[in-house]
Amino acid sequence: MSIRDLALEKNLKDVRIFDAHFHIGESRCTSIYIEPMSEADSLALSKRCGIDKVAGIAMGAMGKNDAKKEVDWLVDLAESRDDMFFYAWYQPRQHKELMEQIAALKDHPLFMGVKIHPREDRSHLDDGGYDQFMEYCAVHNIPVLCHTWEEEPMNRPGSFERYLAKYPDMKIILGHMGGVRQGCMDAMRMAREYKNVYCDINGSLYSELWIEEMVKFAPEHKFIFSTDQTFNDTRPVLGRVLLSNIPDRLKEMILCENIENLVGKKLV
Numbered sequence: 001m002s003i004r005d006l007a008l009e010k011n012l013k014d015v016r017i018f019d020a021h022f023h024i025g026e027s028r029c030t031s032i033y034i035e036p037m038s039e040a041d042s043l044a045l046s047k048r049c050g051i052d053k054v055a056g057i058a059m060g061a062m063g064k065n066d067a068k069k070e071v072d073w074l075v076d077l078a079e080s081r082d083d084m085f086f087y088a089w090y091q092p093r094q095h096k097e098l099m100e101q102i103a104a105l106k107d108h109p110l111f112m113g114v115k116i117h118p119r120e121d122r123s124h125l126d127d128g129g130y131d132q133f134m135e136y137c138a139v140h141n142i143p144v145l146c147h148t149w150e151e152e153p154m155n156r157p158g159s160f161e162r163y164l165a166k167y168p169d170m171k172i173i174l175g176h177m178g179g180v181r182q183g184c185m186d187a188m189r190m191a192r193e194y195k196n197v198y199c200d201i202n203g204s205l206y207s208e209l210w211i212e213e214m215v216k217f218a219p220e221h222k223f224i225f226s227t228d229q230t231f232n233d234t235r236p237v238l239g240r241v242l243l244s245n246i247p248d249r250l251k252e253m254i255l256c257e258n259i260e261n262l263v264g265k266k267l268v
Contacts, residue, residue: 003251007242012050016256016268017238019046019054020112021145021175021200021226024077028060028070034230039077042230043084049234051227052268053083055112055259057145059230061089062120068097071105078110085110085267087145091121092129099136106142112263113143113171118155120147125159138167143262145173145200150183157187164194171196171262173224176203184209191218198262201254202228202237211244221261223254 006012024043026036037045046054056078060070067089078084088102088111105111114137116130123129125146137144148157157178163170177187177199184207190197199222204214215223225241227234241254260267 003248004243007050007239010050012242015050016252017051018225018256018259018267019051019227019229019234020173020224020259021202022046022054022056022229023059023231024054024056025059025070025073026230028058028073029062034059037230043081045234046227046229047083049238051234051238052256053085054229055085055087055226057087057115058089061115062117063122065094067091067094068101071101075105075108075110085112087112087115090114090116090130090133092123092133093121095132099133102136102142106140113137113145113173115145115147115175117147119149119152124154125156126154126162130163134163134167134170138163138170141171143171143173145175147175148183148187149176149179149203150186151180157183157190160190160197164190164197169195171198173198173200173262175200175226176228177201177207179203179206181207181209183207184214185217188214188218188222191222196262198222198224198258200224200226201241202226202232205232205237205240211240212246215246215250220250220253221258224259224262225255 026034058070058074061067074086078086090098174187177184227237
């Protein structure tokens with residue numbers, strides 16, 4: 001039976017699904033208004049949709065001066081469960097304490113990489129504030145997941161090319177694929193041109209590109225499934241893959257295998 005048929009029959013127990021970009025802790029986030037869900041309810045929604053495990057991002061870290069505390073909270077949560085990995089957080093104005101935290105966490109078995117969000121942290125990929133962080137991640141083979149949006153000058157996908165010129169093998173996950181159509185096209189171009197640039201597909205909902213088209217523009221192993229929960233509803237993002245007309249083998253890669261190959265460990 002095909003993955004599409006399994007999804008329609010609500011029988012995804014044999015399909016491995018990993019959400020590589022999952023926000024949690026809405027009630028701890030004060031910079032953005034979102035109707036909060038408890039951590040248990042948020043993870044239960046993923047489970048109901050057929051998602052096995054998630055890579056959590058602390059919502060309370062965005063735009064805050066106590067990001068370290070929020071990451072500590074997230075690590076404790078991940079350690080208390082069997083369905084969550086975690087990203088650390090970095091922002092330039094808390095450079096010293098966050099770099100120390102990243103160094104302490106990078107060998108943790110649940111560590112996925114580091115999330116950055118220049119817009120929310122009132123920073124800019126082009127102003128030099130991320131230079132030392134990027135060098136450290138390149139040297140230590142740490143994946144960097146960045147919120148990218150073509151219409152936001154502080155975090156356009158193309159801004160990573162100045163870092164990739166220095167560190168061509170560093171691992172970059174372009175969150176939301178740059179969002180709008182031009183951002184997605186640029187993200188896929190970079191995925192073609194650079195060894196370890198990957199496309200996080202959740203924002204492609206806004207690109208006017210069907211997933212059947214997208215997979216023609218970049219290598220198949222460069223697309224990573226994610227939902228951006230709770231900013232996006234999990235169900236249409238997942239359905240975009242499960243119900244598409246791409247081959248089942250490619251669905252398996254997007255839903256889990258590609259992110260496993262990127263981080264170098266089994267996740268589900």
